[in-house]
Amino acid sequence: MVELDTLQPFFADKQELLDEILGRYPEYGRRSALMPLLWEVQRAERHINDARVEEIAEIVGVHPTEVRGVMSFYSTYHDHPVGRFHLQVCSTLSCSLAGSDELYDHLVEELGIVNGETDGDGYFSLQKVECVGSCTTAPVLQVNDTYYERLSKSRCRQLIASLREGELPEPWHARGGDADAKGGEEQ
Amino acid sequence: MSDTVAFDSQRITSRKDPRFEVVMYRHVGVEGAWTLDYYLGHGGYSAARKALTEMTPEEVVQTTIDAGLRGRGGAGFPTGVKWSFMPRPDGRQRFILCNADESEPGSCKDRYVMQDDPHQLIEGMIIGGYAIGATKGIIYIRGEYYQAYERLRAAIGEARERGYLGKGLFGTEFEFDLILHRGAGAYICGEETALMNSFEGLRANPRLKPPFPAQAGVYGLPTTINNVTSLASVVHIINRGADWFSAMGTDDSKGFHHIQLSGTVNRPGIYEVPMGITFREIIYDLGGGPSIPAKAFIPGGTSCPLFPFTDEFLDTPMEYAAVAKKGSMLGTGGLIVIPEEKCIVDAMYNIVRFYAHESCGKCTPCREGVATWMPQIYRKLLEGLGTPHDVQLIEDLAGKIKGTAFCPLADACVVPVQASLKYFREEYDYLAHHGHSKYQKSDWWQE
């Protein structure tokens, strides 16, 4: 299925989107559209394959090598498909001090996959990532684009259960400090 | 919102001072605060209107200089002075670039501003753009902040639709529009020149300076780069005047800062505090004290040297000079408390691993030293295979990497390492001699 999809240029039927993205940048900065275009492909296909790299190179007018060079520089573009739910455990200091190592171990046990793996049916992918900017609300698990912060053991179990159901639950309110609306006033 | 604050000669240096008022984070966390209506309902865009209609760009720059606002992105360079570096207008397009690629471990202050109060940033961008004569603003937001990206995008759309962005703002000739650009996970993009490369669709390697961004920035055109909270602060400085801002803090560091308190404390979170407040106040009064016994804290994000959790350091006022005098930096204000039972070597490995992962690979000391060698020695030590020689080697390598790399990333990696060796060398030695850490780690993951 996926093989067949790649034969059709991704942006062939998305002229409007393409115009919008290219229109964001000045004419002399056409190359700036490279990253947004990669994002579009990745959101739709959960990875960016060689054919897409060539297509994007054609659109922004550079050699595909340049696109590959840029794409591989950033850690959130994937050249292999990730699962439907891409679980990213932040493992940098603040999260680690809030128990992200245990959280990761729990997920490994629960899902049967380790860092960088996708399970057999392409449902879950697990990845240890570096700081995602949720230090005051650690530990955090990023599922696709959504943050699940202050992820306690019970919340984690609930989350995995609903992901198994195929549902991405609403993230709960978790801030603290002045970021908490009332927090500041109470001090 | 009170427009004026009664001044007396005494500066506001404590959160306990009744004159202190939370401003920037006032609406963060309020449901719906990200809409234009809410923002306008709470006095939004009055600062931009005031700047554009009542002030000249020079006055805006001067007000910012007078307020004593220093960049909140880590380096602490005075914002107004940076603006004044822009060359005289010569007909070329110029840009104001907002560095919203907040990736320093320990900091997340920008995210909430963009997520919950995006118009505040947009307004700050308009004022900044007006001050330096830029008609185009760019917000480079880190790729992981998808929710903030979406909110910002909606906010920009709303602002554009209702005439707060575009041509003829507030009935003046001034024209301003924003480009929102999303990164894709690279800490190095926090370095301003790497950020510009990344924006241009290149690999985010830092560029050579000079030329500085003010001469040749984005697309080779004059550019000024500011942090999110620096720009948002300008909104309030214009609204309330330079005196209001400079009344807070100390002579060296004025205004307020955002402390992002994390690690093992009872109430982690982001606190808007006046400069000059001590770390003890932050950790105990605001954060409710350490949840388990602490032995060290990092005052401003992982690229700053850590401090031992002793009275001497806890009573240090939070100002640029005082912290520097103690041998660290205020950085982005990401305060991390490290508990007694965390092996300092393990904590440093965590930091070193982060920088190893984020090294761009351009220069030799960083690619080979930071990204290849250091983490391997740490791993060896933590696996119990280390020798005292390895501890010496870490110290030696850190000394050799410091100051020789192309950009500050490598230094950011080795300064905390050097500080850890300075204050906690016995933990390294213990590990090297015994093959295991002195401390027994408990389960920190909460039920």
Next chain:
Amino acid sequence: MSLFSIAKGMGVTLSHLFKKPVTVSYPEEPADVKPRFRGRHHLLRHPDTGLEKCIGCSLCAAACPSYAIYVEAAENDPDNPVSAGERYASIYEINMLRCIFCGMCEEACPTGAIVLGHEFELADYRYNDMVYGKDDMLVGVKGSKPQRREAERTGKAVRLGFKAGPRAELEGVDY
């Protein structure tokens, strides 16, 4: 001169008659060669894989003070390698007429592929025959060219004219 003196002199002579002689009746008997004697070169193989140790780097040729060595390298066929690694010596020649057996080649070799052995009986009739190739020096080849030619003619084993203890670096070389 007394008779005693004569007897004393004869006694000295007589005593030498029963001592072990210092001369060796080479070539009937094998010559005694010291362990560090430097004779004809051997090109060694890795004992476990049987691959040639020589990687054709030409450092021996560079080190050779008498320009006696010529090496030409080629790329290994990964499926059927001659040596370990990417390249091997497709041609390896030493001109024994020029060689001064100084051992510099052995010194320079980064893989320990070339070692000077004990064979010294290299005299031959034609200049061309004095150029030893890989076939003449690889482990397993015993004797010099004329000795092997002789052995082939007579159908007997190569007879070496010396005896020497084994040397550690001459692994796999069997005298």
Next chain:
Amino acid sequence: MKVTVNGVELELKEGTSVIDAVFAAGYDVPYFCSQEYMSPIGACRMCLAKVGAPRKDRASGEWILDEETGKPKIFYFPNLMATCTTTVMEGMVVDTLSEDVVEAQNSMVEFTLINHPLDCPVCDKGGACELQDRAYEYGTGLSRFEFDKRHQEKHAALSELITLDRERCIHCKRCVRYFEEVPGDEVLDFINRGGHTFIGTEGEGLPSNFTGNITDICPVGALLDTTSRFRGRNWEYDHTNTTSMDDASGSALVVDARTGRIERIKSGLNPEVNKTWIDDGTRFGHEYVDAADRIRTPLVRRDGKLTPATWQEAAQFIAERLRGLAGKEVGIALRADSTLEEGVGAKALAAQLGDGKVDHYPRPAASLLDGANRATLEDLAHADAILVVGDPTEEVPIVDLRIKDALKGVSSPELFPHGVPIADLRLKERMPRRTEILTVLAPYRTDLMKYAGSSHVYEAGAEETIFSALQSGNEPQGFEEGFAAQLQQRLAGAKKAVIVYGGNVLASQGASNALLGFARRVGARTMPLPAMANSVGLELTGVLPSHVRYSYPEAVGTELRALIVSNLNPAADSRLVQRLQELELLVVHTMFEDETTHIADVVLPAKSVYERDGTIVNLEGRILPVRSAPVDGGLSEDFTGVVKRLGEALGQRMEGRSIRSARRALKKSLELDLDNLPDEGVLVPFKARARGVSVRQAAAGEGNLLLVPSMIRHEYLSRNPHLLAAHGETPLRLHPDDADRFGVSHGDVVTLPVGGVIRRAVVRVTPGAPVGVPLLASLPDQPAGLVQANFAELRKERLALEVA
């Protein structure tokens, strides 16, 4: 600017980099990432030094003085500075010898080496490796790294011509920057980041004409020339500094030979000509020299069969036949890459035999010496308006690179005592290009059009009409509205305008005259692109027939009774074979068996271009020395040798029987001492043509196939296996419509009679080819221009392989 380096005081220009200051002071700093003609980036951190400068007091504007000495106080930078990216300042003090600098150098060597495999014994760069040298000079010799080195692919073939060893790469980024900065083809980039960074490319091969240069600039053995892989060690090669005879650029070359064989070719340094770059055709197209089927001994036809003979026998044989002939019955033709000395010999031989007819070929219809206002390559690199007519990327590739220099708008650096500045701080990564200064016209889409502000594809053969119109200020037909006016304005308004024109214009006298008229009108300098290395020199020194009807090869059809050709193949043209067979004597001096050797009476073994000694004149009129590499060519001789042998057989001492005698003659005509020619060459003024008529009255503008120039020498392609593998067989480029018309598809191998020559080619269907005019690479015997091809005779030899 006064700068002190380790106590040595220097006076330097503003903008000089500190690294050049250090070298100028006679000290050394190690460096890897800097390269003379590329932007400094400060990535390798090898060139660190302690740098300080005095400061002025903000308030008073006076230097802050040291209280003790009373001199301006030196404020050292808090960190060591990378000297390659630091500019000198007034009063700057640089220290490269202190302990902390030495320590930093030690540690950078250590860092660089931790992931370097140290397989120097098997590395082709061993012995000529910058890292090896620097590690020896600036390293401690010890490593404290005890972990596994990074393991990556050891022989990644970037293309058929370049092998990459990823483990050896030290990430200096020279190759990546080279592609962006020099040819502008960004085909190589870093992949991944941090410790995992490696060099890579997407897709097949490296689509550029200038890929080989990265093997020269790689400071380690990561990028290697595949043709020379494992062929020898650097200290074993005989290095010959010579001049390229591959095209008319006169690029400096270093030919590395070992045991009588050319193992590799590297680029030399000639700052005013090729800087330090050469194209792939020149670099990799040398393997034919050592081909097994090379003719290495003279052959004389006896009883219908060519039999080996000595030179003496062959010369006697020729002399006997020649004795019975009148001078005007003997024709002599040299290929246009013969040296000046060979030309002198040919002229002398022709004169000796009587009213001999002498010519060189290929020789364009229009003279290369017309048009007084000639541009040099330096003029081109500093031009602010350039019009290109043709395809320099293929004709003389160095011209393409010099045009790209002009697009950057940075003038050539001034030389230091240590040579070209190591770090020219005016060069930057990703410089904006002034594409608007370049206009390209060609009868098909050329590579250079990508870099041109405006370009136009015109109908093949229309050069004369276009330039006649432009000359008279009119709009040529088929051009966009206002194109001519804009072009004229740009050229006329420029401080330095240059018009580069190639074989398509030179193929017609009318077109050439019209173009020169236009150039005069707009005040532009001109640069014609000759077909071969010494075309200009041979015309300049008058290796020309005394009358237009004696021009080669037309003269073959006249009263000629004997013909001596050097490195030419007249019999390839089937229309001439009959006539050549009727000759009483056909002598061919060549390297390989071909159609002409099949019917020749005597075949003389020729030296390749790398084996000759002599001089050539490049396209800008620069006389350059050609030196012979020690290559085993059997009994082969250059044409000077032929003249000498024939002279001996004829009992005559002819001018040009040796290099010395030829140079005596040339000294008179050129007023130059060729024996002491500097490596960089000497520019000679163009004089009026020495004698004879060079103008051929061939009609241009007819034909249905366009012969186009190529950087690859297609006559030798089958004997250059690596080049063949990389670039494929000679292509016949067709527009898709034409492919349908002829019933061929992409990849078919076809034979096609082109102007009497049966050409074999592989079909390449491309929309870039003009409709109705297929493109085929030209040969020395078939120079660029329109010709008549018989498409009815197009035969498929092999069908395209099915795409798996």
